[in-house]
Each structure stands twice: as structure tokens, then as C-alpha cells.
Amino acid sequence: MNLRKIVTVVEETQAEGGRPVEPAARVAVVAAIIENPWNGQGFVEDLAPGIDANASDLGALLAPRVLDALGEPAEAYGKAAIVGLDGEVEHGSALIHTLKFGDHFRKAADATTLLPAVEKRAPAGVVFDIPLKHITDATIRSHHQTIEVRIADAPHADEIVVALAAASQGRPQQRLASLKTEQ
Incomplete structure (x- = not known):
């Protein structure tokens, strides 16, 4: 893996809807910017060796970096792969859509959901x-929340941004009824 840089973002919401959020809602993102392992090879039929x-x-x-940045146990999590213009979406998917x-x-978050x-x-x-969802019950x-991310100089055309996100709780001031109330 040719790693160019790591970016860490931590967001802490102190108030929402004119009310304090107690405890503050934390969301952390850690992104690795790597060279696309399939760069310059044309269409690669078998992505397994790169995976x-x-x-x-x-x-x-x-995984350990995003949980360290969060600073408390994760209740929600998500992932991302942003492929530079010389690559294929499938290259990013190949890296993040595997149990590897x-x-x-x-394991680090003691989670069970996809x-x-x-x-x-x-x-x-x-x-x-x-996108983020609960670590043990996706319903x-x-x-169910998202965090917006932007890395000014990434991905270069031959790179992939691979990121993990973790949240300490659900949306601040959430008040939707349980899904079970509609079933």
C-alpha cells in the first residue's frame, strides 16, 4: 500500500434545535489517501490480488485510529471509498466491501451489522x-445519519480515499418513533 497521507476530522455538536446536546454528539472520520493499486494496468479482470x-x-x-479520534465507544459507523478519475468505482468497492x-x-467497535x-x-x-448506522441494529x-467530508487535495487521479467514520451516539435531539411502531 502506497500511503500519501492520513486525514482525521472530529466534529462535536454542542447544541441542536436551540437546545444543548448533553453529552455532546461526537463523530470522527479517519481517511487514508493511497495510490490506487490497479492504477495504470488498464481493465483488471481479477481484483483479488490487489484486495x-x-x-x-x-x-x-x-479502525483503531477512528475509534481513538472518537474518544468514546462507537454507537454508529460507516465507510467510504472515493476513487480518483483515472480509476473505477469498482476499485474502491473492492477495498471496502470485503471482510478483510x-x-x-x-471487532474494534464490538459491532455486528454491515x-x-x-x-x-x-x-x-x-x-x-x-452514511452511518447503529453498530448492532441497523433498524x-x-x-441513521451522515457526516460530510472534503479533503482539498484528494483523491489525485491515481488515488483512492478510503475512510471510516464513527459516532458516539445517534442524531442530536432525535425524536422519531421506533421502526417497530410502524410494523
Whole structure:
């Protein structure tokens, strides 16, 4: 894995809807900007060697960092892969949609649900939203949320931004009824 940089963002919401949020709602994102492992190879039929060489290392790098940045137990989580313009969306998907990547985060967060994801191809500086859901029950509405991310100089055309996000709680001031009330 050719790593160019790591970006960490922590957002803390102190008030929402004119009321204090107690405790403050924290969301952390840690993104690794790496060289696309399939860059310059044309269409690659078998992505498995690139997955094997990179996905687990990325998960092992990002999972503890995002939880450290959050500074408290995660209740919601998500992931992202933003591929530079010379790559394919499938390149980002290959890195993040494998247990070799995601299980690092699931184990570190004591989670059981699938990680919600965003993946797309875009130029440097693109704004992207990482969806988050509850770590053990994806039907808990209060934890369906997103965090907006932008890295000014990434991804370069030959890079991929791979990111993990974690939240300490659900949306601030959430008050939607449980999904069970509609079933």
C-alpha cells in the first residue's frame, strides 16, 4: 500500500434545535489517501490480488485510529471509498466491501451489522457524505445519519480515499418513533 497521507476530522455538536446536546454528539472520520493499486494496468479482470495486498492493512490502519479520534465507544459507523478519475468505482468497492477490511472495524467497535458505505469516482476536493448506522441494529432510526467530508487535495487521479467514520451516539435531539411502531 502506497500511503500519501492520513486525514482525521472530529466534529462535536454542542447544541441542536436551540437546545444543548448533553453529552455532546461526537463523530470522527479517519481517511487514508493511497495510490490506487490497479492504477495504470488498464481493465483488471481479477481484483483479488490487489484486495489481498491492501484491504486488511487499510482496515487495520483505520479502525483503531477512528475509534481513538472518537474518544468514546462507537454507537454508529460507516465507510467510504472515493476513487480518483483515472480509476473505477469498482476499485474502491473492492477495498471496502470485503471482510478483510470491515472486520477490523467491527471487532474494534464490538459491532455486528454491515457497515453502510458510499463509493464514487470524483476529482480532488469532492464533497462526500459517509452514511452511518447503529453498530448492532441497523433498524435503530436514531443512528441513521451522515457526516460530510472534503479533503482539498484528494483523491489525485491515481488515488483512492478510503475512510471510516464513527459516532458516539445517534442524531442530536432525535425524536422519531421506533421502526417497530410502524410494523
